Amino acid sequence: MSLLLSQALYDELRQHGVETYPYECCGIMLGKAVGEGLRVESLIRAGNTRTDSAHNRYNIAPQELIKAQREARTAGLDIIGFYHSHPDHPAQWSQTDFAEAHWFGCAYVITAVDHGHPTATNSFLLSGTSEEDKQFLQQPIAVE
Structure with missing residues (x-):
């Protein structure tokens, strides 16, 4: 299952x-499941609420997740x-x-930023049905 997104969203x-x-x-990332992939339609920037270790950890506040869910629902997206x-x-x-990934069926995208410049970007699909059998699967990224 590929992650599909426009060049503009990939760059953003x-x-x-x-x-x-x-x-x-x-x-x-908001979008829809389409065929054999997940199509990204829009991005919502979130604030990193981690104050103890923001250089190597992140956290999205529950209020931002709820706001994103509402925005997705209004736009007919997920x-x-x-x-x-x-x-x-x-x-x-x-x-x-x-350990902190809990949204099964969702993509988790990571971009390496080396000395202020983006290098590799990879996506991992969280597969499974519970904490006991969850796993990250390498997910191809298709930039259109």
Whole structure:
């Protein structure tokens, strides 16, 4: 199941990481499941509420998630994933990313931002039905 998004949204997602460097950015992706993929229609930038370790952790406030759910519903879309950056660290999920991922069927996108410049961007689909069997699957990104 691929993650499908326009060049403009892909660039916006990566730019967000540049703007918040050396801290992690985070955001929510709205869209729809289509055929064999998830199509991103819009991005919602979220504030990183982690004050203890914002350079290598992120948290999206529950109020922002509720607001995003309402916005998605109004637009006829769904929350299909989340994104964040890894300042000076690879675009691979960490144990913390995995432990804090709970939205099954959603994409988790990570952009590496090395010395203020975006490098790799990867997506991981959270698969499973419970905390016991959840796993991240590498998800291809198709930029259109």
